[in-house]
Amino acid sequence: MSKANLLDRRQVVSALLADRKDVVAIGGLGASTNDITAAGDHARNFYLWGGMGGAAMIGLGLALAQPKLPVLVITGDGEMLMGMGSLATIGLQKPSNLSIVVLDNEAYGETGGQTSHTSAAADLVGVARACGIADSRAISTMAEVEAFAKAVHDLSAGPRFANVKIDSANVERILPSRDGTFIVNRIRGDLGFRPI
Amino acid sequence: MHARADAADTTAPTWPDDIFATLQRFDVRQVPYVPDAGHSKLIQRVLASSTMRGIPLTTEQEGVALLAGAWTGGQRGVLLMQSSGVGNCINMLSLIPILRFPFLTLVTMRGEWGEFNPWQVPMGSTTQGVLELSGIKVLRASNAAEVPAVLEAAAAQAYNALTPTAVLLSQRLIGAKVFTK
Numbered sequence: 001m002s003k004a005n006l007l008d009r010r011q012v013v014s015a016l017l018a019d020r021k022d023v024v025a026i027g028g029l030g031a032s033t034n035d036i037t038a039a040g041d042h043a044r045n046f047y048l049w050g051g052m053g054g055a056a057m058i059g060l061g062l063a064l065a066q067p068k069l070p071v072l073v074i075t076g077d078g079e080m081l082m083g084m085g086s087l088a089t090i091g092l093q094k095p096s097n098l099s100i101v102v103l104d105n106e107a108y109g110e111t112g113g114q115t116s117h118t119s120a121a122a123d124l125v126g127v128a129r130a131c132g133i134a135d136s137r138a139i140s141t142m143a144e145v146e147a148f149a150k151a152v153h154d155l156s157a158g159p160r161f162a163n164v165k166i167d168s169a170n171v172e173r174i175l176p177s178r179d180g181t182f183i184v185n186r187i188r189g190d191l192g193f194r195p196i
Numbered sequence: 197m198h199a200r201a202d203a204a205d206t207t208a209p210t211w212p213d214d215i216f217a218t219l220q221r222f223d224v225r226q227v228p229y230v231p232d233a234g235h236s237k238l239i240q241r242v243l244a245s246s247t248m249r250g251i252p253l254t255t256e257q258e259g260v261a262l263l264a265g266a267w268t269g270g271q272r273g274v275l276l277m278q279s280s281g282v283g284n285c286i287n288m289l290s291l292i293p294i295l296r297f298p299f300l301t302l303v304t305m306r307g308e309w310g311e312f313n314p315w316q317v318p319m320g321s322t323t324q325g326v327l328e329l330s331g332i333k334v335l336r337a338s339n340a341a342e343v344p345a346v347l348e349a350a351a352a353q354a355y356n357a358l359t360p361t362a363v364l365l366s367q368r369l370i371g372a373k374v375f376t377k
Contacts, residue, residue: 024268024269030264038296046268049294050287051261051264051287052296053261053288054264054288055261057265058262058265058268059263059265060251060262061261061263061264061266061268061273062266063224063265064251064266064269064271065226065265065268065269065270065271066269069269082349083261085253085254085255085258086254086261087207089254089258093251110363163225171206176207180291180294181295182296183295184264184268184297188267191269193270
């Protein structure tokens with residue numbers, strides 16, 4: 001297939017977070033965490049460096065705990081495939097403040113670019129919709145990304161899911177903190193929770 | 197059905213009510229679970245509760261990640277699962293020491309005390325070891341009378357001391373599962 005018109009991952013994530021207001025953003029294990037960092041380190045960024053397959057569920061737990069805050073998970077196709085059952089769990093709970101974006105380059109970029117299931121078989125939009133996430137979109141233009149970024153702030157209409165086809169170019173790694181306790185406690189502090 | 201419990205259990209057990217009361221007292225809000233016969237009464241209580249949210253999972257590892265998110269958002273949770281489900285969690289358990297969030301899980305045991313199904317024995321036999329190797333403290337309740345004290349201790353150390361804790365609810369307490377023709 002032609003890769004000519006695929007979107008740039010950094011532009012996509014920058015657009016998603018450009019006017020983030022009170023969004024809590026969760027990056028998946030892999031390049032998506034770097035993309036979130038490249039868009040600007042933020043007290044409400046949750047960087048995942050391990051626990052592959054857990055990003056969407058971290059988003060669900062956070063979204064249920066904070067129903068008045070938009071929660072945005074930005075992960076990759078490999079990470080989402082590993083936690084695909086979580087789409088069924090989210091479809092059942094239907095948290096209206098949770099949005100999930102998959103940056104789909106059809107490859108495992110962190111490990112040498114091996115092709116993923118989305119390159120030939122798996123349709124994550126179809127999976128998400130079939131799991132009960134009615135607002136599930138395939139995105140291929142920046143205009144659609146910008147529309148989705150606005151929708152993230154509508155707390156009455158989620159959960160929503162978007163699969164964004166991106167190019168497979170390797171981009172510079174912008175690494176955030178690897179200290180998980182710091183990352184979590186920084187978010188908690190910003191939400192007004194004191195240390196125990 | 198369950199049979200071969202240690203005590204004569206002609207009436208429904210009340211220890212799940214003791215667990216529920218403790219979880220309520222500790223302000224537990226999110227209760228992810230994979231359906232399990234031993235937890236069925238507790239799950240019913242959770243689903244009927246106005247303060248707790250029961251969250252069915254497709255696999256137990258989802259629950260570990262969910263509780264990390266819940267804590268980040270300011271809520272406590274508890275993961276209900278069966279011994280075989282512990283095996284499904286192993287990599288995700290790494291989030292607990294890394295993120296240092298309060299983790300409590302209640303594990304109904306299979307593969308011990310009169311088990312009839314050999315397929316439950318390998319994971320049931322290694323549940324405690326797997327949890328301990330993963331950095332989780334393990335407490336056990338073997339009879340109904342000790343459930344309240346064990347739950348109190350477990351919840352206190354998990355939520356107050358950030359000491360990840362599993363309570364194994366032994367098959368002797370629950371009763372070995374039997375299938376009759």
